[in-house]
Amino acid sequence: MSKIIGHEDNLNAIRVLIKKHKKNDRIFSYIGLFVIGSLAIALLVLFLDLVIDGYPKMNLEFFSNFPSRKPEGAGILSAWVGSALVLIVTFFVAVPMGVASGIYLEEYAKKGWFADLIEINVANLAGVPSIIYGLLALGLFVYEFGLGQSILTAGLTLSLLMLPIVIVATREAIRAIPVHIREAAYAVGATKWQVTLHHVLQYAMGGVLTGIIIGMARAIGETAPVITIGALTFIAFLPPTPVTDVAPFINFAWLEAGFTVLPIQMFNWISRPEHAFHINAAATGAVIIILTLLMNGIAIKLRYSIRKKIKW
Amino acid sequence: MAKKNPKISRALAKNIRRNFVERLIEIALMLSGLIAVLITFGIVFILVTESLPFFEAVSLKEFLTSTVWTPNFEKKNYGILPLVSGTLTITGIALIVAVPLGTITAVYLSEFASHKIRETIKPVLELLVGVPTVVFGYFALLLVTPILQKIYPDLPTFNMLGPGIVMGVMIVPYIASVAEDAMRAVPMSMREGAYAMGATRFQTAVSVVMPAATSGIVAAYILAVSRGIGETMIVAIAAGQQPNFTFNPVESAATITAYIVSVALGDLEHGGIGYQSIFAAGIVLFIMTLSLNILGQWTRKKFTERY
Amino acid sequence: MALLLNFVIVFVKKLNGNPRNKIIMARKEILKAESKNFNFHYADGTHALKDINIPLYEKKITALIGPSGCGKSTFLRSFNRMHDLYAGNKYDGEIILHPDDTNILDKKVDPIEVRMRISMVFQKPNPFPKSIYENVAYGLRVRGEHNKRLLDDKVEEALKGASLWNEVKDRLQDLAYNLSGGQQQRLCIARALATDPEIMLFDEPTSALDPIATVNIEELMSELKKKLTILIVTHNMQQAARISDYTAYMYLGEMIEFDETDIIFTKPSKKATEDYITGKFG
Numbered sequence: 001m002s003k004i005i006g007h008e009d010n011l012n013a014i015r016v017l018i019k020k021h022k023k024n025d026r027i028f029s030y031i032g033l034f035v036i037g038s039l040a041i042a043l044l045v046l047f048l049d050l051v052i053d054g055y056p057k058m059n060l061e062f063f064s065n066f067p068s069r070k071p072e073g074a075g076i077l078s079a080w081v082g083s084a085l086v087l088i089v090t091f092f093v094a095v096p097m098g099v100a101s102g103i104y105l106e107e108y109a110k111k112g113w114f115a116d117l118i119e120i121n122v123a124n125l126a127g128v129p130s131i132i133y134g135l136l137a138l139g140l141f142v143y144e145f146g147l148g149q150s151i152l153t154a155g156l157t158l159s160l161l162m163l164p165i166v167i168v169a170t171r172e173a174i175r176a177i178p179v180h181i182r183e184a185a186y187a188v189g190a191t192k193w194q195v196t197l198h199h200v201l202q203y204a205m206g207g208v209l210t211g212i213i214i215g216m217a218r219a220i221g222e223t224a225p226v227i228t229i230g231a232l233t234f235i236a237f238l239p240p241t242p243v244t245d246v247a248p249f250i251n252f253a254w255l256e257a258g259f260t261v262l263p264i265q266m267f268n269w270i271s272r273p274e275h276a277f278h279i280n281a282a283a284t285g286a287v288i289i290i291l292t293l294l295m296n297g298i299a300i301k302l303r304y305s306i307r308k309k310i311k312w
Numbered sequence: 313m314a315k316k317n318p319k320i321s322r323a324l325a326k327n328i329r330r331n332f333v334e335r336l337i338e339i340a341l342m343l344s345g346l347i348a349v350l351i352t353f354g355i356v357f358i359l360v361t362e363s364l365p366f367f368e369a370v371s372l373k374e375f376l377t378s379t380v381w382t383p384n385f386e387k388k389n390y391g392i393l394p395l396v397s398g399t400l401t402i403t404g405i406a407l408i409v410a411v412p413l414g415t416i417t418a419v420y421l422s423e424f425a426s427h428k429i430r431e432t433i434k435p436v437l438e439l440l441v442g443v444p445t446v447v448f449g450y451f452a453l454l455l456v457t458p459i460l461q462k463i464y465p466d467l468p469t470f471n472m473l474g475p476g477i478v479m480g481v482m483i484v485p486y487i488a489s490v491a492e493d494a495m496r497a498v499p500m501s502m503r504e505g506a507y508a509m510g511a512t513r514f515q516t517a518v519s520v521v522m523p524a525a526t527s528g529i530v531a532a533y534i535l536a537v538s539r540g541i542g543e544t545m546i547v548a549i550a551a552g553q554q555p556n557f558t559f560n561p562v563e564s565a566a567t568i569t570a571y572i573v574s575v576a577l578g579d580l581e582h583g584g585i586g587y588q589s590i591f592a593a594g595i596v597l598f599i600m601t602l603s604l605n606i607l608g609q610w611t612r613k614k615f616t617e618r619y
Numbered sequence: 620m621a622l623l624l625n626f627v628i629v630f631v632k633k634l635n636g637n638p639r640n641k642i643i644m645a646r647k648e649i650l651k652a653e654s655k656n657f658n659f660h661y662a663d664g665t666h667a668l669k670d671i672n673i674p675l676y677e678k679k680i681t682a683l684i685g686p687s688g689c690g691k692s693t694f695l696r697s698f699n700r701m702h703d704l705y706a707g708n709k710y711d712g713e714i715i716l717h718p719d720d721t722n723i724l725d726k727k728v729d730p731i732e733v734r735m736r737i738s739m740v741f742q743k744p745n746p747f748p749k750s751i752y753e754n755v756a757y758g759l760r761v762r763g764e765h766n767k768r769l770l771d772d773k774v775e776e777a778l779k780g781a782s783l784w785n786e787v788k789d790r791l792q793d794l795a796y797n798l799s800g801g802q803q804q805r806l807c808i809a810r811a812l813a814t815d816p817e818i819m820l821f822d823e824p825t826s827a828l829d830p831i832a833t834v835n836i837e838e839l840m841s842e843l844k845k846k847l848t849i850l851i852v853t854h855n856m857q858q859a860a861r862i863s864d865y866t867a868y869m870y871l872g873e874m875i876e877f878d879e880t881d882i883i884f885t886k887p888s889k890k891a892t893e894d895y896i897t898g899k900f901g
Contacts, residue, residue: 011719011732017763018731024514032420035413040436042481046443046451100344108341121348127535127605128598129542131569132355134576135594139358143582160351167348191330193337214442221444224544224569228576228590263446263545270450270549278454285447296442300435427706501745508699509758509810510735519757524748 047289054283062283066236067265071276074269076284078235082151082259083220085239089155089255090219094162095212099201101163102170102208107196126164133160134228142229149230151239152255157225162215169211173204206306210299217295221288223263235260262288359595366390366588375592381555381571383589390589392596394557398565402476402547403540405561409480410536414487415529421488422495423517437485445482449549452478457550470552470564479546483539487532490612494528495521527611534608538601544569568597648676651848652698652818655713657724659693659872662707667693670712671874673867675818680840680849682863682880684856685895690872691852692742695820698723698850699737700730716817735762738811739820743827744803746795746810751778751787754795754806758814773813781809782839801832808839819843821851825858837862856896860884868892 065075101122109115137157147153177200185195201208239257262284269281367375370390378391417437421430457474461467467474498521506516522529552564553574566574572590581587652675659668668690675681683691693702700723702708713722716736723733738758746754753760755774764770774791778784783805787798795806804824811819821840825833840849840862853859859866859880866883868875868891876883876892887893
């Protein structure tokens with residue numbers, strides 16, 4: 001059946017056909033690049049638009065003024081302080097719990113229904129809409145536990161959101177560590193916890209850190225659950241300072257204080273009809289997006305450098 | 313009985329203490345592991361208990377079939393359908409945008425892009441995922457809708473089209489990432505089979521790789537629907553907060569999430585029917601997203617089992 | 620005598636000039652393809668093939684044998700430019716395809732064109748996740764064939780050619796995965812056959828199959844060589860001895876010896892070949 005007869009004709013027919021098909025390849029390449037280019041441009045436009053719109057407000061006063069009825073003098077002092085304090089709570093709750101959870105699932109849990117149950121729950125929690133966490137926090141923290149609409153409540157709420165991210169990152173980082181490293185540690189007489197603490201956790205630290213940064217970046221921008229627990233939108237005072245000049249130098253009164261956070265302040269200003277407030281919103285948005293892009297950028301960079309550096 | 317060797321008994325005592333500590337640590341870690349289960353139970357528990365009084369006052373039939381949702385009016389109506397219609401319409405618009413763009417991005421990254429291009433593009437997509445939704449809401453209201461109004465002047469300031477489109481852009485990276493994972497999991501031997509037949513890249517992608525990765529790609533779409541349904545800030549900012557039983561994208565309407573936000577922004581009277589109604593709406597939202605997530609994960613898993 | 624020899628040489632050269640009658644002097648065979656000074660480097664720098672010169676004769680089976688990692692699969696995959704799919708692979712030298720004397724390694728020659736002329740059967744059966752019918756018809760569809768009647772005929776012909784028709788004719792729309800391993804491999808052969816290739820490449824086609832399926836495939840290959848040229852990589856020396864006409868022994872990226880199979884297996888000229896054949900090494 002080999003085509004000796006009319007061979008040249010056959011070859012030419014094939015060539016014409018290939019040319020036609022290759023055109024589809026090329027067209028799709030262009031479409032693909034175009035789509036991805038548009039997405040990148042969308043991201044850029046997003047960023048530039050906020051920065052340009054908000055530029056007139058980008059000065060120190062904006063960071064040191066309270067919100068005000070007058071758009072010109074309004075600032076984000078209470079919002080960024082609130083965000084920072086809420087994040088401190090979130091960090092100290094979500095990180096230990098998430099890392100411990102991840103360690104348990106990877107290093108300790110035996111295969112079986114119990115591990116499966118936890119696993120299914122972690123997977124589903126990652127997909128629960130953030131506003132549902134807000135409802136949980138409203139019912140549980142605000143009213144059942146009587147924590148009120150406080151910084152503590154908000155921090156706990158956001159830590160629920162951050163938890164699955166930290167758990168998943170911890171597990172992935174731990175899973176990348178080969179068995180022979182653990183065996184080497186066991187072989188010199190280490191206990192399970194020593195192996196975990198001295199080796200597994202140390203080597204997984206980079207990956208865990210990536211997850212923590214991404215989780216914190218997400219917590220900074222989260223709005224819906226914080227609104228749902230009833231965060232105030234207009235706050236013209238600061239919570240008590242966490243550090244004092246009298247012993248024991250630390251107080252926890254700020255945990256119970258009312259608060260607002262950056263995204264809520266932005267949301268509040270977007271909702272005003274006056275254009276001047278939209279400028280404030282843009283400036284706040286620029287602050288938020290610079291923070292989150294920076295944190296995500298660091299996390300991505302960190303992940304790539306870990307992937308490059310470590311070859312087991 | 314031989315005399316006890318003091319060295320050995322000391323070591324033994326140390327062992328017992330060490331084993332005890334080890335056990336304690338394991339239990340502490342297990343409790344942390346349980347937190348995920350507790351949260352799930354907490355969600356179900358709170359949603360059910362807080363909305364029970366609501367369902368005592370409002371019949372399930374009215375809740376599920378009435379097409380009017382006016383909890384703040386004199387004559388109160390509690391039909392969830394207008395909120396569902398708003399949610400579905402906006403999610404539908406988002407999918408019209410995100411499914412083609414996300415799929416094209418995934419195919420390009422998985423089958424066309426060189427290693428170097430892929431390593432450059434993926435971080436950009438990850439950054440896009442990191443953009444807070446309140447920022448997307450700003451764009452929907454103050455950038456996209458004004459542009460749309462130039463094309464279609466009758467478009468109201470609050471509408472479903474603008475936020476739908478913006479939500480679509482937000483969802484693209486999710487679809488692209490899950491679908492790309494699915495396509496890259498298709499074994500190389502299958503691609504080689506197609507290339508060896510003289511197929512071009514495009515032919516291989518469309519006729520071999522995509523069919524082989526169908527369930528993974530479908531899972532990406534399902535998870536995207538779930539994400540759209542649960543999205544809050546874009547719609548709360550740009551679609552309006554007025555419940556409206558319509559599927560018309562150029563009208564303003566509230567979604568389930570936007571309703572919860574609008575009530576939470578007002579003065580919440582703990583135990584009042586307004587307070588309870590957001591938990592009732594929350595149950596509907598939770599059931600919708602949970603079933604989609606389970607379906608999506610199941611589809612995805614079914615795919616990974618095959619290879 | 621010298622004059623007569625001279626006359627023969629001139630005659631042969633003349634024949635060689637006409638591509639359709641290309642003849643190698645020593646054996647009265649038509650040359651279908653030949654590799655000339657073929658070198659191959661993997662992306663990591665490994666020099667996997669060194670100056671390989673191997674001819675393929677029309678309607679003959681040529682077997683490549685040698686220990687694992689000797690480069691035989693790498694060589695086989697060069698024939699349909701599979702290496703182009705992976706970035707960083709480098710190769711030089713020529714693989715000339717006759718009768719049109721195309722150097723299929725030439726960057727100007729489209730790999731797709733090469734693959735349309737030279738088809739391949741892989742080590743592990745790799746049917747597409749499609750029906751039996753669509754698997755076989757795939758190559759024709761790729762070539763833009765939509766005529767249902769013609770497709771039906773070609774699919775039937777190819778499945779018959781791969782001795783699979785009787786087993787699957789009543790369930791052509793079944794998913795290819797439902798076939799047994801041996802059937803899947805014959806399906807892959809049918810898929811490769813349906814497009815009337817000039818050469819078929821087999822990369823250890825029976826290594827994943829049970830003995831009965833292996834016998835089936837071997838019989839099939841002997842049948843196929845009536846129509847086309849075959850290059851096969853095999854781990855199994857008995858298989859090479861049973862089915863091939865020519866055998867090349869490769870070791871560490873070099874072609875140690877090439878000759879008629881009978882000669883390779885009875886009186887090889889190199890000690891290394893003999894050691895491998897007799898099992899002293901390998």
